[in-house]
Amino acid sequence: MRMAGEPPSPAEERSANGCEQCKDFHPAPGIEGEIPMGSERMEMRKRQTSVAQEMPSSTQEEAGVGNRGSNACCFCWCCCCSCSCLTVRNRDERTRAASHELIIPSCEESSTPTLEEVNAWGHSFDKLMRTPAGRNAFREFLRTEFSEENMLFWMACEDLKRESNKSIIQEKARxxxxxxxxxxxxxxxSLDSRVREVINRNMLEPSKHSFDDAQLQIYTLMHRDSYPRFMNSVIYKDLVESLSQKSAEA
Structure with a gap:
């Protein structure tokens, strides 16, 4: 122990200078053998945790890029998605739709129409739709315009009206x-919103008249939209010409 006023010894001077230097010394985090204190220790832990979380994520993203073509994400709904589960589901839906599809013949059995009947079709859409031969000719024309579903729907509704068994009516309506x-x-x-609401209510308890409003709307659509073009079509004109030649030869 030194007395007051006595100058410090060389050893004490070295110790004091060393402490002053320690105040400005900050060990770099992450160097082995040095332990950061306080906020520096917390910062170091955060960095280590962040790096540990980012490394697996990056690895997974790289693996995903390599396997995207063969094992696409199931939650991708874009048009280019090649996910196998979507393919299976779409195939199942097509299979189910095909099994439930109404069986309507591609062509109704009918006798050859006369020239008078065919000429009458040109004056009355009702007469055209009342005969199997007229429906076949008109349906052939609708097929060229990719609107055959209108005739198929109308025919399915007519078939439903002829049914009397309740369980069969419900199945056909569905x-x-x-x-x-x-x-x-x-x-x-193509049906408007009002008719669709009527159908949805009727489907709660299906009957043979569940689609009456819809059938009338489609009938009117064919009458106003497709029928005038059918009268000027090659199909109708060729039929008239063919029957005219047969009539002349007879």
Whole structure:
């Protein structure tokens, strides 16, 4: 112990200078053998945790890029998605739709129309639709305009009206709805919102008249839109010419 006024010894001077230097010394974090204190220790832990979290994420992203073509994400709904589960689901939906599809012949059995009958079609859409031969000719024309579903829907409704068994009526009504009314169907017919609301109410307890309003709307659509073009079509003109030649030869 030194007395007051006595100058410090060389050892004490070295110790004091060393402490002053320690005040300005900050060890770099992450160097082995040095332990950061206080906020520096917390900062170091945060950095280590952040690096540990980012490394697996990056690895997963790189793996995902390599496997994207064969194992795409199931939650991707873009048009280019090649996810196998979506492919299976779409195939199942097509299979189910095909099994529920109403069986309507591609052509109704009918006798060859006379020239008078065909000429009458040109004056009355009702007469055209009342005969199988007229429906076949008109349906062939609709097929060229990619609107055959209108005739198919009308014919399905007519078939429903002829049914008397309640369980069969319900099954046919459900199939008509799935094939021609549902917005998911590729053969959906054009119906306004009012008629769709009526159909939805009727489907709570299906009957043979569940689609009467819709059938009338489609009938009117064919009459006003497709029928005038049918009268000027090659199909109708060729039929008239063919029957005229046969009539002249007879």
């Amino acid at each position: 199939r008509i709805y799935e094939d021609y009314v549902s917005i998911l169907s590729p053969k959906e017919v």
